[in-house]
Amino acid sequence: MATPLTERLKADGTAVSIGEYEASGGYRGLEKARAMSGHEVLDLVKASGLRGRGGAGFPTGMKWSFVPAKDDGGPRYFVVNADEKEPGTMKDRILLEGDPHQIVEGIAIASRAIGAEHAFIYIRGEYLASAAALERAIAEATERGLVGRPEEGRGPEIEIHLSSGRYLCGEETGLLNALEGKRPNPRNKPPFPQVSGLWGRPTVVNNVETVANLPHILREGPEWFKALSPGSDAGTKLYGVSGWVAKPGVWEMPMGATVREILEGKAGGMAEGRVLRGFLPGGASTDFLGPDKLDLRMDFDSVGKAGSRLGTGTMVVLDDKTCPVGMVLSLERFFSRESCGWCTPCREGLPWIVRILEALEEGRGEEGDLERLEDLSRKLAPGRTFCALAPGAVEPLQSALKLFREDFEAHLRRKGCPWK
Ligand SMILES: Cc1cc2nc3c(=O)[nH]c(=O)nc-3n(C[C@H](O)[C@H](O)[C@H](O)COP(=O)(O)O)c2cc1C
Ligand code: SF4
Numbered sequence: 520m521a522t523p524l525t526e527r528l529k530a531d532g533t534a535v536s537i538g539e540y541e542a543s544g545g546y547r548g549l550e551k552a553r554a555m556s557g558h559e560v561l562d563l564v565k566a567s568g569l570r571g572r573g574g575a576g577f578p579t580g581m582k583w584s585f586v587p588a589k590d591d592g593g594p595r596y597f598v599v600n601a602d603e604k605e606p607g608t609m610k611d612r613i614l615l616e617g618d619p620h621q622i623v624e625g626i627a628i629a630s631r632a633i634g635a636e637h638a639f640i641y642i643r644g645e646y647l648a649s650a651a652a653l654e655r656a657i658a659e660a661t662e663r664g665l666v667g668r669p670e671e672g673r674g675p676e677i678e679i680h681l682s683s684g685r686y687l688c689g690e691e692t693g694l695l696n697a698l699e700g701k702r703p704n705p706r707n708k709p710p711f712p713q714v715s716g717l718w719g720r721p722t723v724v725n726n727v728e729t730v731a732n733l734p735h736i737l738r739e740g741p742e743w744f745k746a747l748s749p750g751s752d753a754g755t756k757l758y759g760v761s762g763w764v765a766k767p768g769v770w771e772m773p774m775g776a777t778v779r780e781i782l783e784g785k786a787g788g789m790a791e792g793r794v795l796r797g798f799l800p801g802g803a804s805t806d807f808l809g810p811d812k813l814d815l816r817m818d819f820d821s822v823g824k825a826g827s828r829l830g831t832g833t834m835v836v837l838d839d840k841t842c843p844v845g846m847v848l849s850l851e852r853f854f855s856r857e858s859c860g861w862c863t864p865c866r867e868g869l870p871w872i873v874r875i876l877e878a879l880e881e882g883r884g885e886e887g888d889l890e891r892l893e894d895l896s897r898k899l900a901p902g903r904t905f906c907a908l909a910p911g912a913v914e915p916l917q918s919a920l921k922l923f924r925e926d927f928e929a930h931l932r933r934k935g936c937p938w939k
Pocket of ligand 1: 570571572573574575576577579582600601602603604605686687688689690691692724725726727729730906907908
């Protein structure tokens, strides 16, 4: 089973050096990209079928193609989104810490495709080890003349920016505001960042895992990339599992591996004495799926058809000894705290949801609370708020209300949490 993104990672956790990276074929993708025009690089990535790994699964080549083709002589920017604050998600950190040259090479390839001479890595503030590994890798690559000399066609210049730490800084337009030194409120779209992004200039934002795929696609070609997966979504995917399982962790597998292959095969199944009740397939802001979905393929389309989202591909598991109402409350507390307060349904709706869930847990629940929660979920549906934080926040709630209805009702009936 090919694992191009993680096969160089070292057991002792230290970062792959430039020598080790080059010895395993590193920077050959960039060499190829530099022998091609930016447009040819873009076409090749488009042909590979790569879809963004930051959560929405938007086709990467198509995203790049929205950058205006005509060069007006002004700057363009490429930005790596390494904020990774989605609860339950810890996949990008492994790539950043363990194989930073893969990211540096991916940045140089993407910058070649869109004509960017400056790139930024916007990284979660707590990821100090990742930032240090990247800094070293950028210095090594600059010293070898691989990046950092845009005036000689060996760009881009790469800067690392440590986030000051809000979930919303990961939303790509909030991220751009944060990079500009402003409050990370999301921006109106359109215009999309590809047309008017950082300081009003064309900008592409891509997730770490998306970027990590680029060196391999350039080196091995689009057909090789498509053949890595058994289904229609190309490539491999970093899947993760957290919760009461035997071996929580992150593993690279073919895109479209089944829930069973990940949960039982890699995570070793449920921890002793625990039974699977459900799981959030792609981080905290996705809908719960039940144990009947063990044979579901974890790719964008299959998870979408099953009523949830692949999101970040990192599952959060719910077992039979954990209260689903308490679990959802903990997630909604996070989302409510992280709301930027810009639009009323999110600013007022999320704290209201938290208050109702707290009341249910503490035995103060009232008749009509479950209907109120359903109504609030509808009011925070996609299109009702300025950004995707609020619709994502209600995905675990609305699905829990359906899948674990009897648990919510038991809180009302028994005047408190049956698990306490
Ligand atoms: C509240 C919120 C937080 C987000 N956090 C992240 C994040 O930490 N990392 C990330 O790559 N994308 C995050 N996203 C998605 C980004 O807005 C964007 O879609 C992504 O960086 C695009 O990269 P891709 O095309 O490579 O997937 C977030 C979105 C929202 C609404
Ligand atoms: S949905 Fe929430 S986080 Fe997004 S802009 Fe509105 S208030 Fe801010």
